[in-house]
Amino acid sequence: MSETSPAASTRAGLAARLGWSKTPVIPTIIVVIVLAFIPLVWQNDYIISLLVLIMLYSLMTQSWNLTIGMCGIWNFGQLAIIAIGGYATGLLTIKLGLSAWVALPAGIVAGGLAAVIMVLPSIRLRGIYASMLTFAFAEVVRLLIIADSTGFTGGPFGLTGVKGLFDFLTPSWSLRAYFWLTLVLTAVVMLLVHRMMNSPFGMGLVGLRETIRFSIGMGINRRVQFISATLISGLIAGLAGALYATFYHGVTPSFMGLGPMGLLVIMVVVGGLGTVRGPIVGAFAVTILSELLRDTVMWRLVVQGALLLLVLAFWPAGIDGLLERSFNKIRAWMNVGQGGEEPAVAGASAAGGSAVAAAAATDDAPAQSSVRLAQTAASASAPEAAAAPAAATAAADASAPEAASTSSAPAAARPEKPKKKSGRFMAWLNEEDKAPKDDGAKGGTKKT
């Protein structure tokens, strides 16, 4: 550890130690530019509006995932925040006659404020209680809007006639403009969230989610962390709501009902709770699935619900985690084939798999390859320190002492990027045992 600790004070050093990934700005810009040509190439208004809907959903799920997935605040009132953003924007354009471009920032701010107000009392509550409080908040908002008979919010029928952002364009160009705007905003939000989660602030959030007592003991200020995260989440939610209201020229209280909430829950969980890409993947997958079931509308929810139950039972990390795991497996397999040094990151199960492969390979291949396999397997499961030596020794029967010595060295020296945020945090925790205390404290508490 001693050679890394001087560098750890800088962000780059810290990032290298904790396995933070760089914010993929350039690839995202390239992808956005490529996607931006879709409406020009594929002149199908229906497809484009569907894509806009997917972007809006991914903004919503991204904002929700920030509190429910990243921080572990059981926030079940996010739809009310989104709707508040939409209502604020809509009311400003209708009642005050403001331009939608002026009303949009107001909607964003309204969303942020509402989120902070909602989460403030629930910060000191644990899991299920916080969920009920936020749920109750959302219901109060919904029922107050429904019960409103003065006509201010439109009551149960909702607001109609909200100005659009691109009313000065023809409808089909307005649709394309919305597509480009939401595409850019989704990408920007994703990058911001990614950058935030790969920073001391985000590390503090993950720490609070995983081991709350330890994190507080390390000096992480829970309130500041949670309120800041909630504020950011609320701002994104307000943005999503405002865009939704201007895109559809209206917003109704039924948007806050159980049905849409179920849909968003399915998106977040199916995509991958607590990951940056997950919400986008989930919004995409679930919306495409509902469109495929367009002819049998009634079956939609049944199929989506069944999908969620399957995901929960078999891949709790969601589609994103599944993709990443299989991608890593393929990469590990290719690296082994080429004799590459890059270790695979696939957790204990992959380690076991490689060990079996190594045992099978000893027949025709020389002992060298089995050693390398064991090494890969061991460094793959660096956080699970107990599993690694076991796998290594089991695999490299023939050259046991050599394998053990070579595999334990890299595993201890360099915790290779564990994939899940929790694993990353656990790696960081394990490192703390050996590293001097001030380093870790700096990493955890800097932002509070």
Next chain:
Amino acid sequence: MDTFAQAIISGLVFGAIYAIMTMGLTLVYGCLRTLNMAQGAFGMVGGYAAWVITTDMGAPPIVGLIVGALAAAGVGMLTHFISIRPLVGRKDIDFEMTAYISTLVVAIVFSAAIILMFGARNKAIEPLIDGRLTIFGTVTVAWQQIAVAVVAFLCLGGLSLMLSKSRQGLSIMAVAQQFDAAKLMGVPAGRVYWVTMALAGLLGGIAGVLLAPLYFVSPSAGDLPILKGLTVAVVAGLGSIRGTIYAAFIIGLIETLVATYVGSLWSLPVLFAIIVVFMVVRPYGLFGKPEEERL
């Protein structure tokens, strides 16, 4: 005075229904340590089963009640095996939250399935007993309300007998109090789990059939009861059986009084305002113990 008496009576009746409704939530929370968001859906399924039996097959309402309760118990067991059982004992997930989400989605799936089977239209169901009983002056009570109260008290009494006397009930209590100790004493925790879910389904189904004549049987008939059940559970303190009964009557009375004197649109916002106030001031409810960690 008459309106007040009328409001008190209907408040007590609603309180009785909420009590059996929420008792399902309380039992499940006590045993499984998670909120069963499908509790409202159990009631909805019970209502539909009773409707099928009484309207399509012409059975008497009491048979409808029994069949509805049994159907809901079956659905409770089904919910356990498809949404809770796969999650029990897993290390890689947060059971409490995952089960919460999966039962919520199961509730949504059930209402979608009901729409598939019966359509989205409301169904009217006939009450257990018709007619009204005049108590004094202009204050009258529907026989249905009396029947509801009787059934509810029978349920609560039977439940308390079962929990305190029978082997099954005692094992439920044991698991609720100390899971590890209960398991070490040879209580079959897996069976206790599904028995509890079936019991919750039974109670939810009875509540659903009792509520059905007052509202309608509809695919979204479970939404309102689960929201009110959550309110009751919060006021009572999660997992407190005695508190649930008191809180159910308090909530029922508040609801009808607000509906009578302020306007029926306001009764739900007031209830949720109560949740918010309780959460801020007394998160462990009226009768719960402040056992939850509060850092």
